[in-house]
Amino acid sequence: MQFRKSWIMALALTSVVALSACGNSNNGGNNAAATNTPTENSGSGAELSGSILASGSTALQPLVEQAAESFMDANSGVDIQVQGGGSGTGLTQVAEGQVDIGNSDVFAEEKLKDADAEKAAALVDHQVAVVAIAAVSNPDAGVDNLTKQQLVDIFTGKITNWSEVGGADQAIQIINRPSSSGTRATFEAFALGTKTEDLQGSVQEDSSGTVKKMIGETPGAIGYLALSYLDDTVKTLNYDGVEPSVDNVVSGDYPVWAYQHMYTNGEPNEVVKAFLDYMLTDEVQNGDVVELGYIPASAMQVSRDVDGNVTKK
Amino acid sequence: MRGKTNTKKIEKHHIEDMVGRIYMSLCVLLLIVIIVSMVYFVASKGIANFISGEVKLTDFLFGTKWAPEADTPSYGALPFISGSFLVTLLAALIASPLSICAALFMTEIVPGWGKKLLQPVIELLSGIPSVVYGFVGLSVIVPFLRDTFPGQGIGVAAGALVLSVMILPTITSVAADALASLPQNLKESSFALGATRWQTISRVILPTTMPAIMTGVVLGMARAFGEALAVQMVIGNAPFVPRSLFESASTLTSVITLSMGNTTMGSTINNALWSMALVLMLMTFVFVLLVRMLERRNKI
Numbered sequence: 383m384q385f386r387k388s389w390i391m392a393l394a395l396t397s398v399v400a401l402s403a404c405g406n407s408n409n410g411g412n413n414a415a416a417t418n419t420p421t422e423n424s425g426s427g428a429e430l431s432g433s434i435l436a437s438g439s440t441a442l443q444p445l446v447e448q449a450a451e452s453f454m455d456a457n458s459g460v461d462i463q464v465q466g467g468g469s470g471t472g473l474t475q476v477a478e479g480q481v482d483i484g485n486s487d488v489f490a491e492e493k494l495k496d497a498d499a500e501k502a503a504a505l506v507d508h509q510v511a512v513v514a515i516a517a518v519s520n521p522d523a524g525v526d527n528l529t530k531q532q533l534v535d536i537f538t539g540k541i542t543n544w545s546e547v548g549g550a551d552q553a554i555q556i557i558n559r560p561s562s563s564g565t566r567a568t569f570e571a572f573a574l575g576t577k578t579e580d581l582q583g584s585v586q587e588d589s590s591g592t593v594k595k596m597i598g599e600t601p602g603a604i605g606y607l608a609l610s611y612l613d614d615t616v617k618t619l620n621y622d623g624v625e626p627s628v629d630n631v632v633s634g635d636y637p638v639w640a641y642q643h644m645y646t647n648g649e650p651n652e653v654v655k656a657f658l659d660y661m662l663t664d665e666v667q668n669g670d671v672v673e674l675g676y677i678p679a680s681a682m683q684v685s686r687d688v689d690g691n692v693t694k695k
Numbered sequence: 696m697r698g699k700t701n702t703k704k705i706e707k708h709h710i711e712d713m714v715g716r717i718y719m720s721l722c723v724l725l726l727i728v729i730i731v732s733m734v735y736f737v738a739s740k741g742i743a744n745f746i747s748g749e750v751k752l753t754d755f756l757f758g759t760k761w762a763p764e765a766d767t768p769s770y771g772a773l774p775f776i777s778g779s780f781l782v783t784l785l786a787a788l789i790a791s792p793l794s795i796c797a798a799l800f801m802t803e804i805v806p807g808w809g810k811k812l813l814q815p816v817i818e819l820l821s822g823i824p825s826v827v828y829g830f831v832g833l834s835v836i837v838p839f840l841r842d843t844f845p846g847q848g849i850g851v852a853a854g855a856l857v858l859s860v861m862i863l864p865t866i867t868s869v870a871a872d873a874l875a876s877l878p879q880n881l882k883e884s885s886f887a888l889g890a891t892r893w894q895t896i897s898r899v900i901l902p903t904t905m906p907a908i909m910t911g912v913v914l915g916m917a918r919a920f921g922e923a924l925a926v927q928m929v930i931g932n933a934p935f936v937p938r939s940l941f942e943s944a945s946t947l948t949s950v951i952t953l954s955m956g957n958t959t960m961g962s963t964i965n966n967a968l969w970s971m972a973l974v975l976m977l978m979t980f981v982f983v984l985l986v987r988m989l990e991r992r993n994k995i
Contacts, residue, residue, distance in 0.1 A: 440956075468956020470965070478960075493959050555847055560932070560950075561764040562957035562964060579762055585849055585943050586932035588953050592833070599838065600847055 431459030432653035438465075438472015438485030439564065441590075441608065442642045445511060446485060446661075448670045453660050460653055469493065469564045476645050477501040482654050484645040487513070487564030489688040505645040510661045511676035513608050514639035515569050516626035518594075518616040520603045524549035527620040534574050536604060539581045544602060556584040557596050557605035563588075568640040569606045571690060573621060606638075610675020628677055634684035634692060641679065641686070734976070741973030744770070744966040755970060761934035761950075763964040770967045772947075774936045776974060778851065779946040781937075782926060783919045785855035786862060791912050793859075794866035795901075798908075801867075802874040803896060814871075821864035829928035832857035837929055846941030849931035854946070857925050862915035869911025873904045873993075906993040910986050917982035921975065923948035947971045 436446055443466050450462035467475075469486040473493050476484025484505070486493070494502035517528060523544045528536070535541040536554055545551045559566035561580060570577050580586070587593045590611045597603040598615035609626060612618050618626060621638060630636035644661065646654060660666060667678035686692045744750040750770045758771020797817065801810045836856050841848030877900060885895040901908075923946075931943025932953055951968050958965040 466956070468958075470958040470960075470962075471956050474960040493962075498959065498961065560953040560957065561762070562954045564957065567764075577764065577766070579765060580934050582933060582935045582938070583942050584931075584933045585847070586934075586945075586953065588927070592928065595833070596849075600841070 429459050430457045430653050430656055432651075433461040434463070434483065434654055434657055435481045436462070436464045436472075436483035436485060436644070437467050437475050437481045438483075439469045439487045439642070440466040441487055441513060441565070442485040442511070442644075445642070445670060445674050445676055446483075446644070448674065449661055449666050450657070452666075452670075453657055457656075460657070462657065470562070473502075473505070473645065476647050477505060479647055482646065482650070483658075486643045486645060487640060488567055489641075489643065490645055491688050492567065504647060506647075506649060508644045508646065508658045508661070509641040509679045510644055510658075511642040511667075511671050511679050512631065512639050512682055513568075513610075513642055513676055514626060514628070514631040514636060515565060515573070515606050515608055516612060516638070517569075517573065517604065517606050517619040517621060518597055518612065519605075519619055520597055520599075520601060521615075521617045522550060523552060523554075523602060523604070523617065525617075525619065527623055529622050530573065530575065533621075534576060534578075537570075537574060537578045550602075552602040555600050555603045556581060557593055557600070557603050558584050558586050559593070559606075560586050560588060564640070565590075565606070565608070569638060572640075573606070573638040608675070609677075631677055632681050632683055634682075634694070637692070639677070642676065737969065737972050737976055740966060740969035742970070744963060744970060749963050750967060750970075755967070759936055763954075763967065768963070770963070772967070772971055772974070774934050775945050775947045775950050775971060777936050778930070778944045779920055779948070779975075779978075781851050781944070782854040782858055782930070782946060783916050785851065785940075786858035786919045787912055787916045789855060789859035790862050790866055790915060794863050794911070794915075795870055795908060797863075797867045798870035798874055799896060799900075801871050803892075803900065817864045817867050820860065821868075825861065825922060825925040826928075828857050828861055829925035832925060832929040840941060844941045846939065847931075847943070848941070849929055849943055850939070850941045851930065851937055851944050852940040854926045854930040854944075855940075857929055858919040858922060861922060861925065862919050865915040865918055866908075866911040869914060870904075870908045873907030873911070874900065876907075877904055906989045910989045910993070913982055913985045913989065917979060920978055920982070921948060923952045927952055947975050951975075 434450075436450075443464055447464045450464055454460055454462055464485075465481075469488055470493055472481070472484035472486050473490050474484075475481040477490075477494065477498070484490075490502040490505045490507070491499070494505075517533060519525060525544060525547055528547060532541065532547050536547075537556065537558075541547060542554055543551065544554060558580065559569075585596060587596060590607055593605050594607055594611050594613075594616060597605045597607075607616070609628065609631075620626070621636065624630055624636050626636050626638070631639050644658060646658070649655075650658060662680065664680075667680045671678045683695055684692050685695055745752050745755070755770055755772050756776070757773055758769060759773045760769045760771045761774060762769050797813060801813050832853060836853050837848040839848070840846075840850075840853055844852070881899060881903065882895055885899045890898070926946055927949035930946060930949055932945050932949050933943035934945050934950065935943075937944035951971055954964065955968055958968065
């Protein structure tokens with residue numbers, strides 16, 4: 383009996399401790415980034431050492447991973463870990479100090495708004511690449527070009543057959559992204575110019591690979607993909623007569639593109655700054671960035687602010 | 696007497712006993728702490744929207760419109776709740792007869808090679824990762840349904856078919872265990888009374904083992920209810936209550952995996968996803984309760 387009583391007491395105590403620990407992490411109390419300050423910085427040409435943790439956008443992950451590999455080869459004292467999780471996760475974690483870098487497809491202000499707006503203000507944006515998105519269809523749809531208005535009508539359900547836009551007599555099947563997706567936000571903002579609601583019967587897929595597979599296989603399918611995913615299994619559609627090519631994006635003629643952001647909470651420390659600087663060197667911008675199908679941020683002849691205003695550089 | 700044992704030297708096996716007991720108590724304690732804190736975490740996140748008044752509970756449970764990013768957002772989860780129940784029930788309906796027949800085949804019809812052949816095959820099914828099921832579903836079942844029925848192939852029917860294969864092993868192994876544990880004399884008495892094999896199976900064996908077989912069905916349904924990846928790949932994920940079995944629909948798990956990474960912690964949409972996780976967890980409790988009730992009835 384004695385034993386049982388003390389056992390229950392112990393259980394109750396541990397539960398309380400565990401619960402309060404949970405409460406803490408809810409408020410984002412812990413600050414892992416603080417421990418990641420460089421341990422050694424003596425004089426000029428010093429070896430960098432420290433660790434960097436990045437998380438967020440899966441669209442940006444391959445690029446950061448590949449750049450991190452070569453950065454770690456050059457700086458053996460630095461350890462960089464890159465995790466996925468999605469743009470929202472990356473922004474939350476960097477704002478709460480759980481990671482050093484938050485990767486995102488969208489401006490932090492678009493995700494962290496209302497009550498979280500001050501969190502977004504504390505984040506520093508580093509734009510490392512550009513991703514352009516093209517409208518694509520099943521090859522049998524028989525259409526090469528769609529105007530902005532036609533796209534809006536298709537994605538709002540006003541046009542339901544390809545014959546209405548000069549294609550085959552085939553019902554249109556929308557393959558969409560979930561409404562919280564950064565790719566969809568980019569497509570809606572710059573290709574459609576309006577937010578769309580999900581339509582009954584439309585399909586939503588999370589990964590670009592699945593979207594491509596479904597568009598290639600489903601008769602009458604339409605969707606949108608990053609340029610790096612395009613191949614012969616799907617038909618790339620011109621937008622208002624402009625071909626979605628790297629050159630057209632760089633010159634600013636093709637408007638459906640977004641920056642890939644790497645956010646830090648306040649100004650980055652020495653190691654993180656060195657890595658972010660490395661991301662913007664020609665070696666990465668003209669090497670890894672191009673190789674993985676992104677467009678170098680440095681090559682862009684136009685720039686765009688958080689409100690979508692485009693200016694010539 | 697008492698004083699005598701106390702003064703005695705503590706022997707080795709007593710220490711072993713103590714160490715074992717403390718170690719096991721610690722393990723159980725840790726387990727309970729993990730479970731309690733998980734339930735607390737999901738529950739506290741899940742009810743955050745309702746406490747802050749951001750979303751009304753009735754709007755959440757019975758609202759049919761899910762438009763979290765719209766200018767006037769609405770967080771109706773009925774499409775997901777109904778989708779989850781639809782695919783789960785359909786999958787159980789498809790898988791149960793198959794599994795029960797397989798179990799009968801292994802234990803009653805050909806206990807020798809039937810069991811030797813079927814058992815490993817069915818155990819293999821439960822070892823296949825769900826992403827593989829999803830991919831096979833997307834590459835085989837969806838095109839098949841698209842060519843055979845109106846619609847695009849994706850939808851509740853495709854999800855239920857994939858799930859039914861996934862829960863086959865659960866139901867079959869539980870049912871086979873139940874059938875094997877049936878006392879031999881029950882069957883022998885039935886045969887002695889002149890009943891045929893079919894009469895014995897349908898009038899004696901199945902009625903007696905039904906609660907145990909139903910346990911397997913409920914366990915299978917619990918697995919189907921919680922499965923995310925494979926279903927997400929074939930169901931289409933449109934946030935609507937489907938008008939037919941061949942129209943894009945969503946489940947609780949699919950919308951959570953689809954949207955969780957894109958949302959920021961603490962936002963209304965994120966908390967709405969946690970509310971769905973809470974619904975999932977509560978349903979799991981219901982399934983566990985059902986299993987306990989069935990086990991109590993199971994008195995072979």
